[in-house]
Amino acid sequence: MKCVGIQYLETIRRFIEDGKRLKRSIHVSFVPDEEIGGKEGMGLFVKSDEFKKLNIGCAFDEARASPTEVFNLSNKERTLWHMKIHCPGTPGHASLLHDNTAAEKVHYIVNKFMAFREEEKTKLKANKNLTIGDVTTVNVTMMTGGVQLNVLPPEFVLAVDCRLAVDRNVDEFLAMIQGWCQEAGDGTRLEFIVKDEYTPPTPLNETNKWWITLKEAFNSVGVHVKVQSTPGATDIRYLRRLGIPAFGFAPMNNTPVLLHANDEFLNEKTFLRGIEIYYALIEALANM
CATH class of the missing domain: 1.10.150.900 (DNA polymerase; domain 1)
Structure with missing residues (x-):
């Protein structure tokens, strides 16, 4: 500024x-x-x-x-959270259909975030008195993993930017994301890069x-x-x-x-x- x-x-x-x-x-x-x-x-x-x-x-x-x-x-x-979601999976040759792959876990997590994101967009559009600062925003900003086109990676990592609205319960929001990680499959875990407290x-x-x-x-x-x-x-x-x-x-x-x-x-x-x-x-x- x-x-x-x-x-x-x-x-x-x-x-x-x-x-x-x-x-x-x-x-x-x-x-x-x-x-x-x-x-x-x-x-x-x-x-x-x-x-x-x-x-x-x-x-x-x-x-x-x-x-x-x-x-x-x-x-x-809003409360700023920068997170990484680690999605480990079965490595192997990409010509096969292994179970429990990293991409399947990524797919589950991304879908959850996008569904939540759509709910907040709908809330913002439905009330002209709200501004972007009045809703919770989530955006997947980076995804890393993989070394070769025909090899299933042992892990994908998602980077997620979250800005929690003032009226959102931070403990409930954290529990929701941790629940998604459990539902996505074994080893899926949340890592915080920035985890601000409520102000x-x-x-x-x-x-x-x-x-x-x-x-x-x-x-x-x-x-x-x-x-x-x-x-x-x-x-x-x-x-x-x-x-x-x-x-x-x-x-x-x-x-x-x-x-x-x-x-x-x-x-x-x-x-x-x-x-x-x-x-x-x-x-x-x-x-x-």
Whole structure:
């Protein structure tokens, strides 16, 4: 999020230029590894004495672009699981019809994931008030195994990306996948690459003084927001787990959603307006 990082820094530069003296300190963090789970970046940072000494009251992080005039604001996000499903099977010559092959187990597991995926797609299409962050997504992203066209492999391995909706019970979901592995056949097993814990949402009500102040600041600059769940996983979840109120907000309205796509862009006027918006929001929170 180069645009957001630059907007943060430009906002602080303008505070200094304008001689602003705020009641609270502002800290900006740039940490690595967010795209691969953040465990070695923000995950370690929040456990450090350096972080604890900052005495953080609330935090901002990124949010999705919005193709409409309304801006996106997130107070919650889905639980990220990256998994590998190991499907061992009978090896041998491909001219035979062996039982208990790796491909048969893959077939069973993939069908289960695809059926679940279709249920979530149907749920999303049936309710126009839902966004992608409100449903659970599962996608098979890689499959490895095999060395030769005429040889049955001893194992296929599926890589699966799961993003669990906030209202989905993580224990029940795990039990369901483990059940599929048992049903697929002997030796089929689940390995976690990333297994995030459930992260409670930041409350958006009268109990959260930061939200009351932020909402007033939005109104003061004429910004209308739509609250939604972040579809991906951001570093802000590490702060929410500590009970720190945290808001996902990026001033990118009238902008197509091109996450990780070719030619992702932000209009110059939208970018510059975003600095003005951050100026008002951060000043309000830092003077609370």
